Amino acid sequence: MQSATQSVDAAITSRHSIRAYLPTPVPRETVEAILDVAARAPSGSNTQPWLIHALAGAELERFCDIVQGAFLAGVQEKREYQSYSDLVVEPYLSRRREVGWGLYARLGIGKGDRERTREQHARNFRFFDAPVGMICTIDRRLAVGSWLDLGMFLQNVATAARGRGLDTCFQAAFAGFPITVRRTLGLPDEQAIVCGIALGHADPNAVENGLETKRVPAREFASFRGFAT
Numbered sequence: 001m002q003s004a005t006q007s008v009d010a011a012i013t014s015r016h017s018i019r020a021y022l023p024t025p026v027p028r029e030t031v032e033a034i035l036d037v038a039a040r041a042p043s044g045s046n047t048q049p050w051l052i053h054a055l056a057g058a059e060l061e062r063f064c065d066i067v068q069g070a071f072l073a074g075v076q077e078k079r080e081y082q083s084y085s086d087l088v089v090e091p092y093l094s095r096r097r098e099v100g101w102g103l104y105a106r107l108g109i110g111k112g113d114r115e116r117t118r119e120q121h122a123r124n125f126r127f128f129d130a131p132v133g134m135i136c137t138i139d140r141r142l143a144v145g146s147w148l149d150l151g152m153f154l155q156n157v158a159t160a161a162r163g164r165g166l167d168t169c170f171q172a173a174f175a176g177f178p179i180t181v182r183r184t185l186g187l188p189d190e191q192a193i194v195c196g197i198a199l200g201h202a203d204p205n206a207v208e209n210g211l212e213t214k215r216v217p218a219r220e221f222a223s224f225r226g227f228a229t
């Protein structure tokens with residue numbers, strides 16, 4: 001029997017971004033249970049700013065056809081928000097490059113192979129074939145603090161999914177097509193498109209799912225003052 005610490009730590013540390021899924025369906029009850037657990041996240045004054053649009057089956061297909069179609073047709077939309085600063089400084093630039101090149105190397109996509117890079121990027125817009133795709137939105141009239149709340153909620157989604165043997169991938173790629181996403185889901189302009197979330201069972205044979213990302217240990221990013229030891 002695992003202790004609570006072991007199982008919480010295992011749910012957190014066993015999460016990796018999964019970019020290839022088995023077709024095994026995930027029932028609505030499971031998705032709803034994950035979201036109910038995730039909604040226990042703290043939020044400033046309990047504002048609970050998260051909104052989720054969950055898709056499966058024919059609705060998912062239709063959505064992916066439209067958004068992937070826009071990407072492949074070269075449609076240009078103003079991104080909902082900037083994922084990366086224009087000022088790319090170290091150590092963040094190197095970390096970003098390492099994960100990007102690591103993923104493409106596993107897939108046998110060489111640096112400069114634009115066509116295959118584009119094909120791989122296009123898989124984002126099918127949620128990497130996950131049986132469930134979710135779009136997370138937030139009311140844009142809220143302040144930046146509410147986006148922090150959203151981050152806590154989203155991490156809970158991933159952890160609750162792991163607790164049920166399921167995998168996820170967060171996808172800011174969808175924030176590049178806010179107009180198409182809003183129109184396809186029938187959402188009002190106030191809804192800012194934050195990210196997509198792929199949810200399902202990892203394909204154990206897919207090479208991209210073997211990508212291991214590193215972390216800097218706490219002693220390098222944290223300072224400790226006043227402790228006895």
Ligand SMILES: Cc1cc2nc3c(=O)[nH]c(=O)nc-3n(C[C@H](O)[C@H](O)[C@H](O)COP(=O)(O)O)c2cc1C
Nearest residue numbers: 015016017019099124169170171172173174195213
């Ligand atoms: C907000 C956010 C947006 C992301 N967007 C994408 C995305 O659009 N496509 C993708 O393949 N991965 C995306 N990722 C996954 C990151 O690349 C991944 O979390 C990071 O490289 C660390 O790897 P790990 O999740 O396997 O630990 C995103 C992650 C976060 C938190």
